[in-house]
């Protein structure tokens with residue numbers, strides 16, 4: 023009688039934990055997170071704010087030397103970026119953003135819309151307000167967000183090994199204190215200096231595939247102890263010691 027009771031209680035516990043695990047799984051797939059939820063499948067020809075939100079998340083997959091426009095228009099370049107993102111994470115690579123793609127993005131983002139491995143805090147070691155630079159605080163933060171998604175793609179391409187950042191947004195005063203040039207992209211919030219355990223050349227070389235128009239690394243003046251990635255209107259890559 024006692025053993026039967028124990029067995030009975032054990033089976034209830036097991037059933038309960040299976041049910042609980044099931045709930046957790048369902049909750050993870052049915053509900054996105056505190057950041058952003060897509061409500062329709064997006065494909066070539068789609069346009070709107072939801073397309074632009076997608077473009078930000080796949081901006082690290084534009085193809086070598088390219089930069090994805092964040093224009094809210096789902097054209098061939100966006101489809102190709104989605105396909106590369108899908109391939110990178112082992113999803114069906116059809117270039118259409120449906121639930122499997124969105125669920126992967128939900129799993130990769132925090133509630134503040136940053137990718138899981140990067141934070142606003144590390145993108146701004148200068149001040150907490152994002153003010154005092156060359157653009158508004160909102161623009162500087164928005165630029166930093168796009169950069170974080172590009173860095174998430176870079177990190178994933180390099181085997182998900184940690185990438186450390188040493189400098190991001192700088193106000194004019196932080197920039198002069200750091201000895202940065204007066205036209206530094208750090209003033210716009212769209213430059214990041216990378217360090218960490220990966221070699222600076224490995225970072226500089228791979229960054230060419232992830233949407234950075236500006237890459238400065240070993241061999242470029244004052245860039246032997248980090249690799250700098252940023253954005254600008256035309257391409258400028260220089261890391262002579264890495265063959266770039």
Ligand SMILES: [Zn+2]
Pocket residue numbers: 189208213214215250251
């Ligand atoms: Zn820099």
